[in-house]
Amino acid sequence: MTVSFLCRCAAVCLCVALNFPLVTSCLADRPLLRIDSALDPSVLKPHAVELSVEHQPDGSVLRMSAGHDYRWPGITITLEGDNRNLSKYGFVAVDVHNVGPKSVGFAVRVDSLDADLESDSLTENQTLAAGETRTVRAALRRKMPDHLKGRLMGMRSNPEGFSEDQGLDTDAIDKILLFVTKKDHEQTVEISSVRAEGDSKVATIWLDSNADPFPMIDLFGQYAHADWPGKTHSLAELKQNLILEEQDIDANPSPEHWDLYGGYVAGPELKATGHFRVQKYEGKWWLVDPEGRLFWSNGIDCVDTNSAQTPITDREFYFSDLPQRDSPMGGLYGRGNWAPHGYYKDRGRYETFNFTAANLVRKYGEDWRTLSRDLAHRRLRSWGLNTIANWSDENVYRMERTPYVVTCNSAGRRIEGSSGYWGKFPDPFDSEFAESVRRSMEYYRNAANSPWCIGVFVDNELAWGDELSLAKAALQSPSDQPAKQAFVDALKLKYARIENLNETWGTPFASWAALLEEPLNEQTMPDDAKAGDDLRAFYSQIGEQYFRVCRQAVKSAAPNTLYLGCRFAWVNDLAVRASAKHCDVIGFNRYEYSVADYQLPEGVDRPAIIGEFHFGALDRGLFHTGLKPTKNQQARADAYRDYLRGALQNPIWVGAHWFQYGDQAATGRGDGENYQIGFVDVCDTPYPETIQAARQIGDSMYQLRLEPVKMSSPIPAP
Structure with missing residues (x-):
């Protein structure tokens, strides 16, 4: 595999590193609990756990075995002296190993005391698979200085991670709590390190009440007060990156042994139906492509030109160079009203500007739409991806050069007594529910019947709640x-x-x-x-009733197309069992570090697909990592590769789709999400570490999938 573009990016990164301050850690880690032979477990405050210090060849560990009678069994570490002042650090990090044969929900909670001696706390929860070792990091989000309150709005996180309502006094960290969620089985974890790590990097311009940090976003939609590898500094750099990438794609056009659709041409030739279907082959579920080849859906969501569209109403002072509305780029202003959470919720319509599209105009010229859509297909193939996944631009996937999924939505009355993060649950007994799915499928009828269409999702992340x-x-x-x-x-x-x-x-x-x-x-x-x-x-x-009605609507419009479910985010066994009766493939959004050991309820033998997962880091100018943080871009790439390896080795998964194609805007979308989760940044520049990891998986995924079923190995810490 040729990696010319990656090497060039590395050279660019090196030049930047020699001349500009980078968002990388240079502060030495600070141990907050010394785990060695001298540690007396009695100095820790246990809560329904048994503690012991175990001496192992690689060093000592604190073994914590949880009881069954306490909701949050764990330990409390009280900090003293200099360890209470963590204002220079970005995270509290804990290295933990799940010793037991079943998964463990492990949490790190950090408490601080304010001036009134009241406690504030932040918690990071993660699930560890059986045998897994991982570093769990709780971000040390700061309380917002008074002079900035009301000025850093509309973002899930801001340049320095200040919080108006959930921040910590980082110079007065009082306690660290390590605990597991209550289970009906024994849980044992081994903790090998508890430390503060990563620079806080709070810039003086944000702390000085006499300084004016605004505007903070440059011409290209990037953060103005920092530099990092790959940041675009000029129009010339923007266009030069395109030349380098074209050379890279020419050198890496596609993984070997892929057919037209991205199926495994070197594998067995199965029954070809002209459409995608599912089949269990050698103990693992598979998709089979229209030509009868084994197919594993390695995809990416939101392949479009809107990822960095951001509200500007009430916030125009954030931006240094917004174009005149009567200029050629004036058409990139828009209007929005979608805001289920955050600053813009219940504020009606707001004005937006699309930084993604603006940079595509600068990069490709007047024909930017056609050129960027063409490049999207060539990129995916070059990167080892074979699926255009949810919420992508219809103008891109209807070019029928990369397999895709279609997403429909239900409407009609909601169950009034229900509640959920994205709203109330649809009432599937309402006649308008069935009619709304039918109308949505009618709109997508042609797209859904194409041989390039893998299947149809209906709805997303519904509030299934518990079994009652x-x-x-x-x-x-x-x-x-x-x-x-x-x-x-x-x-x-x-x-x-x-x-x-x-x-x-x-x-x-x-x-x-x-x-x-x-x-x-x-x-x-x-x-x-x-x-x-x-x-x-x-x-x-x-x-x-929900899944039956949805299936009927999908199959009525596209009888040969797979019904992929509703993309479960919060779910219980009853809901999964109901879906298994009607879905061809059960859709899940699984924001975890590993899905290698994920299992469906006992007795359910159906294929499943992951509609969303991602990882992010804070070393490339954005302010929020997304739902699964990693330490830096290389750790993000490693986590991506390990996640897919685990999914490929698990018999139930027939695909996994990364969320999303491009970074979200630094200043957030309508609900404030401003995650570093793209394969490309706001300037349409690929992240070389992630691309390299994607190519490694794309080159080997069919060989990995065809390996005999085996127990998964512990996943390295991201």
Whole structure:
């Protein structure tokens, strides 16, 4: 494999390193708990755990075995002396190894004391697979200085990680808590290091109340007060990067042994149907491409030109060089109103500017749309990716040069008693629900019927809750809620008389009409132990109705296209079992460091696909890592490679899609997300570390997938 572009980028990085301050760590790590033969576990405050110091060839570890009776079993480390002042550091890092045979939810909580001796805290939670070793890092987000309050809005994180409501007094860190979530099985972890690491890099311009840090965003949409490897400093650099990348793609056009679709031409030749389908082959689930070749969907979301579109209303002072509205780039201003969270929530319409598109105009000229769409396909193939995934530009995937997925959405009434991060749960018993999915599929009919279409997702990250939640939500809804009416009908069929229901539930309903008319609340809701079987049964009925209606809509418009589910983010076994009855492939969004050991509920044997995952770091000018932080770009690339290796070795997964193609805007999208999660930055420049890792996986993924099923190995710490 030729890596000319990567080598050139490394040379550019070296030049930058010689001339500019970089966002890299030069501060020595500070141990916060010395784990050695001299450590007396009694100085730690345990909570339902047993502690011991174990001496191993590589050094001593603190072994923590959790009990079963405490919700958050763990230990509290009280800091003293100089260790309380961590203002120069960016993270508290803990190296932890899961000794046991099952996964462990491990958390690091950092507490500080403010001037009134009240505690503030921040927590980082991560799941460790059986046998896994990882570094868990809790970011030391600072309290926002008074002179900046109300000026750094609309972003999940800002240039220095200041927080108005969840920040720490980093010069007064009081305690560190290490704990696991309660499980019904024994949990044992080994902790080998607890330390402060990474420079805080709080720039003087932000701390000095007399300094004016604004504007903080340059012409290209980059942070103005720092430099880093790969930052674009001029239009000439922007265009030179295109020349270098074209040379790199010419030298690395595609992984070997791929067919037209990205399937494995060197593998077995199976039944070809002209469409994508699923098949279990040698103990592992696979997609099979239209030509009958084994296919594993290695993809990327949001292949479009909008990733760095950002609200500017109330924040124009952030930006140094926004174009005149009557200039050739004036058409890149827009309007938006989507803001389910954050500063712009409930503020109505706001104005936006699209930095991604602006830089594409500068880079490619008037024909930027056509040239960037063409390059997207060539990039993906060169990088070892064979799928254009969710929320991508229809103008890109309908070129039919890379396999793609289609995403539909439901509409109609929501279950009024429900709640969730993205909103209330759809009511699948509402007639408008079925009609809305049918209309959405009708719009995508041609795209969904193409042989290039892998399958169709409907909806995303719905609030499935626990195994009782949706049934309770129906009971908490008004009498005209279709889901509530369906629940009462099911109860009538089972119990016949309201007195029989009352006897089982321990409730005083005067009639079926009274149960239907009265929205229940915490006081009138039946006891879980008494009504649990009925609540779970109706929860399953909601799930099966949801997936049945969605499948019918998908198959009515595109009978040969796979139905990929709803991309579970928060889920329980009942919901998964309901999906397995109707989905060809079960979709999940899995923001973890490893999915190697992920299993479906016992007895469920279906293929599954990952619709979203990502990692990010803070060493390239952005302010938030995204949902899974890593230390730097090389660690991000390593985490990406290890995640995909684990997915390829797990028999259930038939693909994994990275979120997303380009970095989000430094100043955030409508809901404030401003994550460093792109394969390319705001200037459309690829991240060389990530591209190299992607090519390594793309070159070897079919060989890895075809290896015999085996237990996964511990995943290296990111």
